[in-house]
Amino acid sequence: MVESEICERENGVALLVHPDYQGRVTAAWFDPGYWGDSAEPVSSGGRGGAWFIDADGTGLVLREYRRGGLAARISRRTYAFAAERDVRSFAEFRLLMRLVAMGMPVPKPVAAKYRKVSPVQYQAAIMIERLADTTPLADLIDCLDNDGWYRLGQVIRRFHDAGVRHADLNCFNVLVRDGAFYLIDFDKGCIMPDQANPRWKRANLDRFARSLRKVADEAVQRRVWVSFMNGYNGSHTD
Template sequence: MKLLLLISGIREVMAESEICLRENGSRLLVHPDYRDEVTGAWFNPGYWGGRARPVSSGGRGGAWFITAGSHEMVLREYRRGGLIAKISQKAYVFTGESTVRSFAEFRLLNQLAGMALPVPRPVAAWYRKTSLLQYQAALIIEKLEGTTPLAELITSLDDGAWQLLGGTIRRFHDAGVRHADLNCFNVLVRDGEFFLIDFDKGRIMDGTASARWKASNLERFARSLRKVAGEAAQARVWESFVLGYYGSQST
């Protein structure tokens, strides 16, 4: 049961895996492990000064490594791509709090972490309405220390590593997890382990047409490998990847 408290004029709603805050026109979700630490200022890169370092690989910009005490984290603003970004890079249409992208990703990451899938743990999510119909949003996650984007390792990983990656992706698919942008920048590598990041617009699917979305997910990943490393490199590693993917099939 959620508990409703009134503390210093801020409405706080507590659930087992999240704390909901309202602060100066903003809305926040905070993981209970970070209660009484996170404020709306955390989502402003300027607040961190020299403790904010831009993330350089992949994405559309708008991401920073930040240091909060002993915690290493990643702050990411939600930014549009394509032609619409020329009109409004950060604004999204508001259709209700349940559909706010930062809140949806926070809750999905919480769920995936609870399923013991290799993802970063969420710290906090934020959004603020900029008009009646628009909002801006941002997310903070724990940094996965010592990791390297797969994009930088495509030609150096051996066949065994590609099989392990195939098996990792299969774990997500067996759990019904559809990553909306499965590419080689959203796979991180550390000592033979693989992690998926950036679950914006991701979701847990029902069983309807599961083969179709899984195949589409794999083809998107293959296109990313070809784009970054070339067709020959993608073809060289794909057999091992597929062997790991289907070799880990649940029975």
């Protein structure tokens, strides 16, 4: 357990709450309807089920956990319950708490929730602080210069050197603000053990390259990849 987290339970719902939000967050915060006009659906990336929230002047993001692919045909929002420590919202909350403590460029977690809908199934959601005035990398691919791609490579290398594996490194999960880069959506992410085979880093980079090709095209991916990998490897070209 992260030392500073607050665990609360009410009406069959379990919550993890950041100490800064203790006494404020309730299970109702995870209902978009509770916020009325202060909840705005997120339009870019993901599978839906995310909202920008204005909580009395504090910008938040509420995201429900939803399945994609074939699994969504069976149940889009329900996951198998094994143990509370494995609940996806709790795992992501705790990972973000660690990453914030490490000084990594990630959003601050606010709270995580899950509710068992049967003895072996649960539904979950997470709430984080919104990174204001950011733009998804997917919307900036044609605008980012070589120096920007170089610096992004440095950022991804920083995560990898810390053993942080992002499970879905794509152009929508990289946010940009004034030349700075942030990673979001750490569902199924983890900090790899020191003895782990380093091939996970290459797989992470390959996933990001596929995202670039999908959002832009192969020619664009090849063009920006040299600067990106120079930044990642700490090398320079004239």
